[in-house]
Amino acid sequence: MIQAESASLLYNDHGKEVWACREIDLAVKQGEFLGILGPSGSGKSSLLYLLSGLKTPTSGRVLYNGQALGTLSDDKRSELRLNAFGFIFQHPHLIGYLTASENVQAACRGKDTISETEELFESLGIGDLLHRRPHELSGGQRQRVCAARALVGGRHAIFADEPTAALDHINGLKVVDILAEHRNGGSLVMVTHDLTMLEKADRIVEIVDGSLVQMDRVP
Amino acid sequence: MLIAGIVSIINSIPLSIRTIYSYSKHYLGVTARGQQEKIDEIRDILTYNAPVDVSNVIPARVSEAEVKSIVGSWPFVFLGLSGDDMQLYLDRVTGGAPLDGRLPISGRPEAVVSRPVAKNLRLGMGGIVMGPSNKAGYSRQEVEIVGIVDSEEWVLFTSYEYHHENHFPPIDVLLAFADDPADQEEFDRWAEKAFEGSSAKVFAYHNLEEETNEMFATLYKILNVIIFLLVSVITFMMAMLMSIYLQQRVPEFGLLQAIGYSKKSLLRRVLAETLIVLAGGWVIGVLCAYGMLLIVRAKLMEPNAFMLDPLDKAAYFYSAPVPLAILAAAVLTVVLKFRKFDPVAVVERRLI
Numbered sequence: 001m002i003q004a005e006s007a008s009l010l011y012n013d014h015g016k017e018v019w020a021c022r023e024i025d026l027a028v029k030q031g032e033f034l035g036i037l038g039p040s041g042s043g044k045s046s047l048l049y050l051l052s053g054l055k056t057p058t059s060g061r062v063l064y065n066g067q068a069l070g071t072l073s074d075d076k077r078s079e080l081r082l083n084a085f086g087f088i089f090q091h092p093h094l095i096g097y098l099t100a101s102e103n104v105q106a107a108c109r110g111k112d113t114i115s116e117t118e119e120l121f122e123s124l125g126i127g128d129l130l131h132r133r134p135h136e137l138s139g140g141q142r143q144r145v146c147a148a149r150a151l152v153g154g155r156h157a158i159f160a161d162e163p164t165a166a167l168d169h170i171n172g173l174k175v176v177d178i179l180a181e182h183r184n185g186g187s188l189v190m191v192t193h194d195l196t197m198l199e200k201a202d203r204i205v206e207i208v209d210g211s212l213v214q215m216d217r218v219p
Numbered sequence: 220m221l222i223a224g225i226v227s228i229i230n231s232i233p234l235s236i237r238t239i240y241s242y243s244k245h246y247l248g249v250t251a252r253g254q255q256e257k258i259d260e261i262r263d264i265l266t267y268n269a270p271v272d273v274s275n276v277i278p279a280r281v282s283e284a285e286v287k288s289i290v291g292s293w294p295f296v297f298l299g300l301s302g303d304d305m306q307l308y309l310d311r312v313t314g315g316a317p318l319d320g321r322l323p324i325s326g327r328p329e330a331v332v333s334r335p336v337a338k339n340l341r342l343g344m345g346g347i348v349m350g351p352s353n354k355a356g357y358s359r360q361e362v363e364i365v366g367i368v369d370s371e372e373w374v375l376f377t378s379y380e381y382h383h384e385n386h387f388p389p390i391d392v393l394l395a396f397a398d399d400p401a402d403q404e405e406f407d408r409w410a411e412k413a414f415e416g417s418s419a420k421v422f423a424y425h426n427l428e429e430e431t432n433e434m435f436a437t438l439y440k441i442l443n444v445i446i447f448l449l450v451s452v453i454t455f456m457m458a459m460l461m462s463i464y465l466q467q468r469v470p471e472f473g474l475l476q477a478i479g480y481s482k483k484s485l486l487r488r489v490l491a492e493t494l495i496v497l498a499g500g501w502v503i504g505v506l507c508a509y510g511m512l513l514i515v516r517a518k519l520m521e522p523n524a525f526m527l528d529p530l531d532k533a534a535y536f537y538s539a540p541v542p543l544a545i546l547a548a549a550v551l552t553v554v555l556k557f558r559k560f561d562p563v564a565v566v567e568r569r570l571i
Binding site: 045049054055074075078079080081082083085086087089090091093094095096106107109149161 | 470471473474475476477478479480481482483484562563565566567
């Protein structure tokens with residue numbers, strides 16, 4: 001479904017060229033839970049951004065259902081992210097003036113997802129927080145709302161960038177479980193430096209200094 | 220509100236001039252420069268040579284009184300009219316507005332004023348409108364108000380005979396009325412040309428209009444500079460506030476872009492919000508200005524019969540550049556901000 005072919009990403013860090021990803025070849029299959037493991041600064045987040053179309057490769061390409069993301073316009077790539085992909089980041093970013101429910105629905109522009117949102121909140125154990133604003137939620141609750149936002153609308157792929165980093169271990173595992181269990185047949189690509197968070201992954205790849213060093217290690 | 224208020228109050232000055240002297244649009248005044256014997260000759264020219272039908276040419280005496288304005292005392296005409304000419308004058312100038320009281324008796328120190336004049340001078344029936352020590356105008360005797368006309372036109376007159384005996388200059392002014400009021404301006408302009416270079420002096424309303432426009436042209440240029448400076452300062456401040464506001468919303472824009480909102484859609488969203496805020500702000504400002512001007516008119520202007528138009532279109536027109544300039548500044552700020560905006564920097568918390 002998502003295929004990286006010799007995808008590289010070069011950053012310009014204050015005039016110095018830094019290879020965040022080098023010649024990555026990786027395929028994400030439909031419905032699989034792929035874990036991307038690596039230490040801090042290894043380029044795992046950059047790889048996630050390449051796979052999800054948030055960044056376009058400096059060289060090589062990333063295909064989604066055979067379509068090279070780099071050839072799409074900003075509008076088309078945005079549309080793809082909005083309709084087919086779900087995102088959850090390390091920090092539980094929510095829009096401060098919207099309620100938890102409205103934050104989730106903001107990711108489904110134009111679609112009526114109120115009842116789905118309510119069901120998701122129930123199943124994530126935050127059914128009573130629908131109308132709370134972000135400042136009224138704890139870190140764990142906020143990250144669950146972010147998980148609901150990533151899951152709502154039946155996504156083909158969910159990209160999680162260290163979603164447990166700001167949580168304690170137990171809450172982190174809960175968020176991973178939620179993502180794994182509620183993805184409705186969609187793929188889940190999760191980046192982490194904590195192997196214990198990838199217990200449910202179908203496959204784990206490891207990245208060091210921007211290169212995949214170990215492939216297809218099954219947990 | 221500030222700009223509309225300033226412009227409206229400044230506009231009240233020419234509005235006052237046009238209102239106070241609007242009586243003169245109903246007739247043409249012609250006098251002989253220091254030669255009373257020329258009056259009959261002038262009357263004949265006006266009566267027989269005019270290109271429009273002339274209904275009446277009446278002799279009057281004219282001297283100066285004073286009325287109050289927001290910029291001090293202004294000269295006002297104190298007419299002396301004889302017998303039936305008083306009623307004719309009222310019929311043509313005030314449209315036959317009802318008179319409370321009576322007309323002045325020939326030779327007696329009596330006067331008729333219209334309601335705005337009475338209000339302006341804070342006088343009522345029996346009040347002394349002119350006199351030996353009167354600030355509103357000198358007359359050898361105390362001139363008592365015996366009639367008040369219920370009209371918006373500003374009118375002040377006594378009998379021809381009283382004026383003749385007590386006021387200077389001792390020369391008639393002919394008041395000439397076109398038969399059809401619609402022809403009055405054509406008549407006025409003809410008379411100006413007809414008497415050009417002669418010893419006759421012509422007083423026509425359109426001269427007042429032109430002189431007022433000329434007089435205020437410089438003031439309006441200064442006003443434009445002031446408004447430009449105000450708009451620039453307000454726009455600069457608002458643009459800075461807008462920039463701060465947008466900076467505070469960078470996390471929101473970054474998040475929305477990361478989850479799939481395109482730059483264009485976010486730009487549209489921000490511009491739509493800005494437009495709503497500006498339009499709403501402008502409407503509220505206009506309503507506040509209107510309310511403030513109503514209060515100013517009721518409390519400060521109306522009691523003195525000073526003019527102020529709370530619905531002065533020019534005043535609100537002057538305030539329009541502010542929201543437009545702020546919108547332009549907002550568009551520029553947003554476009555510049557979005558040009559190299561990287562949502563990843565936001566979700567990674569490098570930009571916040």
